[in-house]
Amino acid sequence: MSLVSRLRxxxxxxxxxxxxxxxxxxxxxxxxxxxxxxxxxxxxxxTAESDRLARLVLGRYAPTPEAASALIAxxxxxxAETRDVASLVEMLxxxxxxxxxxxxxxxxxxxxGADGTVDEFEEALVWRLGRLLGLDEAAIGEARAEAAGRxxxxx
Numbered sequence: 001m002s003l004v005s006r007l008r009x010x011x012x013x014x015x016x017x018x019x020x021x022x023x024x025x026x027x028x029x030x031x032x033x034x035x036x037x038x039x040x041x042x043x044x045x046x047t048a049e050s051d052r053l054a055r056l057v058l059g060r061y062a063p064t065p066e067a068a069s070a071l072i073a074x075x076x077x078x079x080a081e082t083r084d085v086a087s088l089v090e091m092l093x094x095x096x097x098x099x100x101x102x103x104x105x106x107x108x109x110x111x112x113g114a115d116g117t118v119d120e121f122e123e124a125l126v127w128r129l130g131r132l133l134g135l136d137e138a139a140i141g142e143a144r145a146e147a148a149g150r151x152x153x154x155x
Contacts, residue, residue, distance in 0.1 A: 028061040030091035031104055032075035034129065037085060038108045041121045052114035056107050085125070089132040101133040102143045109147035 035056065039049040054068050062068035082088055092104075108129055112122035130140035 025061075026091055027093060028071060029075055029078060030088045031107075032057055032061055032071050033079040033082065034085065034088050034104070035107060035111050036072065036075050036079045037088070038111045038122060038125055038129070039114075040079070041112075041125045042119050043121075044115075046115040048116070049111055049114040052111055056110060060107075085129060086132055089129070092133075098135070098139065101135055102139055102146070105130050105133060105135060105140060105143035106146040109144045110150070113147065 032053075035053055039045055039053055053072060054065070057071055058065060058068040062071045079088070092101075105126065108126045109118070112118045112126055118126075126144075127140060130143065135143070
């Protein structure tokens with residue numbers, strides 16, 4: 001943290017001024033919180049999972065690495081407050097087409113497999129997430145295959 005950033009943070013704390021975070025789209029926040037939840041479900045947020053999450057969020061939900069980091073930080077806090085995957089899914093637009101829901105699920109498979117293995121907790125969560133997204137078993141398997149086809153998930 002630079003000296004200027006530390007001074008701003010000190011002044012904000014000393015004078016009760018809160019820094020205003022950039023506005024974040026609720027859909028992007030909910031989708032990123034779902035991915036954070038998948039990354040944390042096994043109790044370990046591996047560096048590979050964190051890196052994969054940042055790479056997936058960048059460009060899709062955030063235009064810059066800084067915006068991606070800020071979105072992931074807010075999504076992490078949001079996930080910690082929510083603790084219910086179904087509530088996060090409900091925040092996603094109901095009008096999202098099957099292809100968009102399948103892409104999100106492929107991203108979840110990708111995060112789950114980023115550390116080289118998809119453990120039973122991750123697998124169960126991603127399958128449940130697929131069902132909550134309204135996808136059938138074939139579409140859930142297709143999303144997993146899509147992530148694996150890009151070398152982003154393991155079987």
